[in-house]
Amino acid sequence: MLWQLFLVFMKVGLISFGGGYAVITIIEHEVNLRHWMSASDFQEIVALAGMAPGPIATNSATLIGYRTAGIGGAISSTLGMILPSLIIIIILAACFGRLHHNRFVKSSFYGLRPIVTGLIAYAAIHFGLLSSSEPGLTWSTLATLLICAGCLYGIIRFKMHPLMVILASAAAGVILF
Amino acid sequence: MRTTASKQLKIYTQIFWTFCRIGPSTFGGGYAMIPGIEREVVEKHGWMREEEMSDLVSIAGSAPGGVGVNLAAFIGYRLAGVMGAILAVAGIALPTFFIVFALSWGYSMFQDHPKIEAALKGIQGGVIALIIIAAYKMAKTALFDKTTAAVGISTVVMLMMTPIHPIYLIAIGLVIGLVAVQVKKHLGMQVYTEQRESKQQEPEPIYPEYYI
Numbered sequence: 001m002l003w004q005l006f007l008v009f010m011k012v013g014l015i016s017f018g019g020g021y022a023v024i025t026i027i028e029h030e031v032n033l034r035h036w037m038s039a040s041d042f043q044e045i046v047a048l049a050g051m052a053p054g055p056i057a058t059n060s061a062t063l064i065g066y067r068t069a070g071i072g073g074a075i076s077s078t079l080g081m082i083l084p085s086l087i088i089i090i091i092l093a094a095c096f097g098r099l100h101h102n103r104f105v106k107s108s109f110y111g112l113r114p115i116v117t118g119l120i121a122y123a124a125i126h127f128g129l130l131s132s133s134e135p136g137l138t139w140s141t142l143a144t145l146l147i148c149a150g151c152l153y154g155i156i157r158f159k160m161h162p163l164m165v166i167l168a169s170a171a172a173g174v175i176l177f
Numbered sequence: 178m179r180t181t182a183s184k185q186l187k188i189y190t191q192i193f194w195t196f197c198r199i200g201p202s203t204f205g206g207g208y209a210m211i212p213g214i215e216r217e218v219v220e221k222h223g224w225m226r227e228e229e230m231s232d233l234v235s236i237a238g239s240a241p242g243g244v245g246v247n248l249a250a251f252i253g254y255r256l257a258g259v260m261g262a263i264l265a266v267a268g269i270a271l272p273t274f275f276i277v278f279a280l281s282w283g284y285s286m287f288q289d290h291p292k293i294e295a296a297l298k299g300i301q302g303g304v305i306a307l308i309i310i311a312a313y314k315m316a317k318t319a320l321f322d323k324t325t326a327a328v329g330i331s332t333v334v335m336l337m338m339t340p341i342h343p344i345y346l347i348a349i350g351l352v353i354g355l356v357a358v359q360v361k362k363h364l365g366m367q368v369y370t371e372q373r374e375s376k377q378q379e380p381e382p383i384y385p386e387y388y389i
Contacts, residue, residue, distance in 0.1 A: 015344050017241050021308045025336065026343045033342075047297050050304040052280050053204050054273030055243040062277045078274055085242025086266050089250040090259060092240060104355065109239060110370040111328060111354025113319035115346050118332025120312040125333070127305050140298070147302030148309070155310055163204040165303045173299015174292055 001069045002076045008034070009061050009080030014088075016057060016081075017112055022119035023057040025126070027064070036068050043127065051166050057081060143176040188257050189264055195222065196249050196268030201276060203245075210245040210269075218252055225255065245269060322369070324357050 008030050016023040024046060031042055045067070049059035058081050065077025128145065147169050154160035154168065195217050203210045211234060218224045225233075233255075237247035246266055253265025287293040320326045328350065335341055354370075361368045 011344075014241055015347050016243070017239075017347060020243065021311050024308075029342055043301055044297060047300040047304055048280055048284060049277070050307060051300055052273060052277045053202065054200050054270075054276070055210075055245050057243055058246065058270065059273065059277045062274055063281055066278070066281055074274075074278065078270065082242075082246055082266060082270055085240065085246045086250050086262060088240050088242070089237070089247050090254055090262050092236060093251055093254040093262075105239070106370040107358035108351045108354040110325065110358055111352065111356075112347065112350040113315070114325040114329035115332050115350030117312060117315045117319045117329045118336065119343055119346070120308060120315055121329075121333050122336040124305055124308040124312055125337070127301065127308065144298065144302040144305070147299055148305045151303045151306030152309060155306060161204070162209065162307060165307060166204070166300055169299045169301075169303025169306075170296040171299070173296045173302070177295035177298050 002072050004034075005065050005069060005073050006076040006080040009065070009077045010084055012057075012061070013081045013084035017116055020056045020120075021123050022116045024060065024123045025119045027057070027060055028123075028126075031064065036064065041067070046127070051170075140177070143173075147172045147176065185257070189260065191222070192253050192256060192261050193264040193268040196253075196265045197272055199249075200245075200269050200272045211248065214245070214248055214252070224252070324353075328353060 012023060012026050012030060016026065028042060031037060032039075037045075045060055045063045046056075049056050049063055052059050058078060061077040061081040062074045065073035065075070067073075069076075128148065129141075150172065151160070151165050151169055155165060160168070196214075199210055199213045199217065203213055215227075215230055219227055219230050233248060233251045234244075237251055238244045240247050246269060249265040249269040250262045253261035253263070255261075257264070284293070284297070316329065320329045332346055332350075335346065336343070358368055358370060
């Protein structure tokens, strides 16, 4: 199990272009494929990962590893997530430091960036719709969307800090649910 | 011999300690870390110049993995080789690892408390808002012509309609980029692989901030 977690997150780490929320879509896919946890458990984990400081992707890896296989799982998932970055960066730094100016790299990113955008957008849509386990418009979905809209307003209008967003939405959750 | 060894030990501890302090103080993920890293590395320690730093940031953003971790690895490597890279990554990852751990443990203790559960449900709404902002910011830099807009929209549609694994989409994206640019060049069209910067930009340095 530990080995499997390590390998899965290493794969995720290798393809996690664009980082963070794009990776959530990838991780969710892997988790579903292996039936590691229910959709609502996964949502909880993303909320916890977003609440903690540090990168969301690594945080989610740690939490999923912990849920599925305890402390050892947390360690092996986190290592798996970080190791590809470390190795790739060392190779990049050692061999071709100016790779990002390369013509082919630039044109591949021309196609890659919109894909990453799609992955992030999908994560948002997916979590918005999935916020209730029952189908149809329930109070729980409505309240989640309300909190989401409030936070969006706060971020756009008042440049609310991510930590404030988390705290405010927690408070709103206590009141609304 | 002794002095170089102790010098090396000093830079090792400095690297580790510097990155240790950055992780816990940044909420909102990788891109939120960059200003903090910049302050420590450029201003406080004078380890590298501003231009060098922004070059590293753009490489760190284009390699797979979180930008914060990548940037730490890169800076660590520049300063002290492979060992420096490992220490920098350990420094940035360890504190948050323990914080996440404590959070998860704390949550499992109070999991059944209705108010805790309600707070976490509320946070889900907040996280969705953060994701939407991230998607919007990413879209602003990524979707700037018809090709990229079409690719972006079809990605979302494919993810919603089919059980396709995102890894294939990423591979398809790489190929589309290479092919589309070649085809456009062949047709004699003007090709921009990135958004042109002629438009009025805000004065603050803009990273494709998608709150990682």
